[in-house]
Amino acid sequence: MRDLVQNVYQAKDTDSILNLLDQYQDEAKIVAGGTDLIIQMREGNVSPPVLIDISSILEIREIKEEKNTIELGSTATFTDIEKHVFFNHSLSAIAKAARSIGSPQIRNRATVGGNICNASPAADMLPPLLAMDAMVVLKSKQQTRVLPLSEFITGKEETLLKSNELLEKIRFQKLNPNEGLGFSKLGVRNALAIARLSLAVYVEWDENDMCQNVRIASGALGIKAQREWDVERFMKGKCLNNSLFAEVAAFLEESTMKRLAGRSTMNFKRYAVQGVFKQALDEALEDMERRMIYEKGSF
Amino acid sequence: MRKAVFNVNNKEYTVEIEEDLRLLDLIRNTLNLTGTKEGCGEGECGACSVLMDGEVVNSCLVLAFQAEGKKIETIENLDREDGTLHPIQQAFLEEGAIQCGFCTPGMVLSAKALLDKNPAPSKHDIRESISGNLCRCTGYNKIAEAIEKAAETLEKEESDSGTARRGTK
Numbered sequence: 346m347r348d349l350v351q352n353v354y355q356a357k358d359t360d361s362i363l364n365l366l367d368q369y370q371d372e373a374k375i376v377a378g379g380t381d382l383i384i385q386m387r388e389g390n391v392s393p394p395v396l397i398d399i400s401s402i403l404e405i406r407e408i409k410e411e412k413n414t415i416e417l418g419s420t421a422t423f424t425d426i427e428k429h430v431f432f433n434h435s436l437s438a439i440a441k442a443a444r445s446i447g448s449p450q451i452r453n454r455a456t457v458g459g460n461i462c463n464a465s466p467a468a469d470m471l472p473p474l475l476a477m478d479a480m481v482v483l484k485s486k487q488q489t490r491v492l493p494l495s496e497f498i499t500g501k502e503e504t505l506l507k508s509n510e511l512l513e514k515i516r517f518q519k520l521n522p523n524e525g526l527g528f529s530k531l532g533v534r535n536a537l538a539i540a541r542l543s544l545a546v547y548v549e550w551d552e553n554d555m556c557q558n559v560r561i562a563s564g565a566l567g568i569k570a571q572r573e574w575d576v577e578r579f580m581k582g583k584c585l586n587n588s589l590f591a592e593v594a595a596f597l598e599e600s601t602m603k604r605l606a607g608r609s610t611m612n613f614k615r616y617a618v619q620g621v622f623k624q625a626l627d628e629a630l631e632d633m634e635r636r637m638i639y640e641k642g643s644f
Numbered sequence: 645m646r647k648a649v650f651n652v653n654n655k656e657y658t659v660e661i662e663e664d665l666r667l668l669d670l671i672r673n674t675l676n677l678t679g680t681k682e683g684c685g686e687g688e689c690g691a692c693s694v695l696m697d698g699e700v701v702n703s704c705l706v707l708a709f710q711a712e713g714k715k716i717e718t719i720e721n722l723d724r725e726d727g728t729l730h731p732i733q734q735a736f737l738e739e740g741a742i743q744c745g746f747c748t749p750g751m752v753l754s755a756k757a758l759l760d761k762n763p764a765p766s767k768h769d770i771r772e773s774i775s776g777n778l779c780r781c782t783g784y785n786k787i788a789e790a791i792e793k794a795a796e797t798l799e800k801e802e803s804d805s806g807t808a809r810r811g812t813k
């Protein structure tokens with residue numbers, strides 16, 4: 346690995362990142378927190394000739410709350426997210442996901458953009474962002490593209506990021522009072538947990554307890570963090586009661602068995618997924634209730 | 645090789661470094677500040693913890709060039725000008741929170757990062773603050789007690805002295 350890195354740059358603003366990427370293309374690798382990349386470099390899995398550090402650029406670290414949307418700068422750290430007022434008060438499932446990652450040392454460095462671009466199947470931030478139907482804003486010197494996060498992540502550690510592109514920010518809609526988000530994760534250890542299984546559930550419920558809309562995303566339940574479209578289709582338009590819950594749990598068990606067939610974790614995860622789902626769903630419903638109470642109170 | 649300037653423990657160092665040098669190696673090998681330890685080398689153990697702009701980070705997972713322009717603080721910066729130990733260090737000694745001592749520099753810096761921001765932490769805050777530091781000797785209880793004690797000492801110093809700053813040289 347020695348001698349292989351020839352040039353390093355500590356970028357000072359977004360334009361200078363884009364210029365460097367344009368100049369070096371495939372040769373360059375972006376490093377933000379470095380918590381994944383430095384390990385990969387030492388293991389000899391990647392050996393970029395050029396490194397561009399973007400961790401000191403404040404303009405892409407900002408968490409911006411607009412009237413209807415939230416914009417998460419790609420170099421916002423998990424500590425930034427975990428401590429942010431909006432996530433603590435209005436979307437606690439995301440703060441919870443951030444808090445569940447690594448240790449304080451890791452959370453101080455690891456960024457949401459890194460979590461997305463490395464696209465580990467077990468990346469903790471992906472399920473809640475997928476369940477929020479988040480969009481990624483990708484910038485190159487020539488153009489800006491906006492893609493759904495679910496399309497951006499194509500496989501295990503694979504994304505649609507081009508070699509001259511920077512993931513600038515992540516954007517999603519704020520929730521209405523009849524919507525809620527929940528996140529639940531099963532980790533091996535609390536301090537340094539790498540998710541072994543996580544689920545995020547977004548729900549929109551009407552006053553007759555009918556599920557108007559639902560988005561479910563999983564981590565470590567396949568080759569990538571992903572939306573569970575089949576389960577969503579199954580739930581939509583149904584009434585929430587214990588029998589629906591039992592049906593969904595059975596559905597999840599079956600699809601987990603199919604997807605993980607032949608893997609040693611299958612027998613554990615087919616049961617675990619049901620409990621994790623229940624927790625995430627309960628949390629989403631609590632979240633929705635909180636939001637309704639808050640809304641009423643503010644009239 | 646690259647010429648770079650670092651601010652470590654309030655001192656400026658101008659040194660030649662390899663592009664892919666880790667902050668940990670800069671501190672230990674280039675600057676000879678060997679109080680910072682290397683355990684796992686992959687972000688699991690916290691033995692390599694240092695403060696970067698006041699935040700605790702694993703120096704094995706930061707490249708040295710990323711730390712240019714930042715303020716780095718290592719365990720060597722903690723004792724006071726008169727040569728006495730920092731209250732966190734003193735409390736670790738008094739509470740028996742040190743056995744082999746390998747985890748101690750990292751533990752002390754994690755505790756400092758906590759107490760600098762939160763002078764009256766709960767027991768939960770304390771445990772959370774050292775959750776990225778592994779200790780294979782003490783069983784953690786004594787470490788948590790030492791941090792609690794240090795918080796009290798620092799609070800008392802603060803109220804006793806009024807204007808005199810706690811903290812470091």
Ligand code: FES
Nearest residue numbers: 683684685690704
């Ligand atoms: S040596 Fe850095 S975390 Fe273990």
Ligand code: FES
Nearest residue numbers: 743747779780781
């Ligand atoms: S005292 Fe030995 S590892 Fe903590």
